[in-house]
Amino acid sequence: MxxxxxxxxxxxxxxxxxxxxxxxxxxxxxxxxxxxxxxxxxxxxxxxxxxxxxxxxxxxxxxxxxxxxxxxxxxxxxxxxxxxxxxxxxxxxxxxxxxxxxxxxxxxxxxxxxxxxxxxxxxxxxxxKRLGPDALDISLLQLQASLGKRKAPVKSLLLDQKILAGIGNWIADEVLFQAQIFPAKLANQLSSAEFKRLHAAILYVLKTAIEEEANYGNFPKTFLIHARGWDDSALKPAERQVCPQHRTPLNIIKVGGRTTYFCLVCQPQ
Ligand SMILES: [Zn+2]
CATH class of the missing domain: 3.20.190.10 (MutM-like, N-terminal)
Known part of the structure; x- marks a missing residue:
């Protein structure tokens, strides 16, 4: 898509x-x-x-x-x-x-x-369409202001196009993996350091994807997407998917009804 x-x-x-x-x-x-x-x-x-x-x-x-x-x-x-x-x-x-x-x-x-x-x-x-700012344009302050008081999983808020526009399911998983944040962590519990990492990861993942003209196969080896896949309808069994850092099996949970891949070592609860 x-x-x-x-x-x-x-x-x-x-x-x-x-x-x-x-x-x-x-x-x-x-x-x-x-x-x-x-x-x-x-x-x-x-x-x-x-x-x-x-x-x-x-x-x-x-x-x-x-x-x-x-x-x-x-x-x-x-x-x-x-x-x-x-x-x-x-x-x-x-x-x-x-x-x-x-x-x-x-x-x-x-x-x-x-x-x-x-x-x-x-x-x-x-x-x-009640669209929030484009995900490439949102500032750290805006991000922190929109999410910081919300008692909802950070991943669900990232997917909410009214908060910021342009983050789909695989992008949210990749952003949280790069930011080393547990996807179901409540946004109002994120520290300032985590917000900084989250904002930097949004820009890093999107800019990398645009630089590669969305050719996923060319993304850095450190990206979760190679294990996760980008097409949610073709998700493979968890045991075959390992963290690019630790080579340990990825975890799969549902967050806000959406299938979510993460590494419990990189993204502790
Ligand atoms: Zn890991």
Missing amino acids: PELPEVETYRRYFEETALGQTVAHLEVEDQRQLTTDFDTLQQALKGAQFTGAHRIGKHFLINLSTSKTLVLHFGMTGDLAYYRDAEDTPRFARIVFHFQNGFRLAFIDSRKFGRVGLAESIEAYRQE
Whole structure:
């Protein structure tokens, strides 16, 4: 599933390709993937220029010269491709933006859980979805202020998009492993030193993932993800998974209903 690192990679790709282009028309295979009706969307996009590419968590927002904002949500399998010739149209191109310069941008989505539509503005969308600050932008002080008084497991709060946007299940496990914090520890019991480690780990994990363009196989050997896996539906039995530091078996618990991998040696209770 495209998480913050993938969406940031798409955003950068978009900036290098479709940004600045003017839309000639729009092609939509299945209108159920639109959150704005087709005619309204076509009208808003025709002749509009893509003037900015923003991201809040895994939500991708494109400024239009016509003052509206286009929102792409990548669902389970969303991706982007920029190309010119019809014969290069990727398989599963569900929505295609045709530009006046003859190039095209495809919203690729094999499983069709992705959504495309309009918002009034980035701020209006943020409020409507009640999204907290992007996980890459949150400061240590903000993090401590939002979590410090909460009597809830730190992992559950990290996953709450209203507190900070962009942390999914594998990222939360990786962040807590790197910060050496027990995932079910109550946030109001975290020390200042633990908050510092937590904030540094959020930045470290996300920046590393973005640098590697979300190619998980290339992540450092010290990352939990090689043992844990990133696809929660394909989790392997615990006994085969060992801590990258200690080579001792990982523990699995549920925190807030979510499967959680951790090392009891690195992350004592
Ligand atoms: Zn360990």
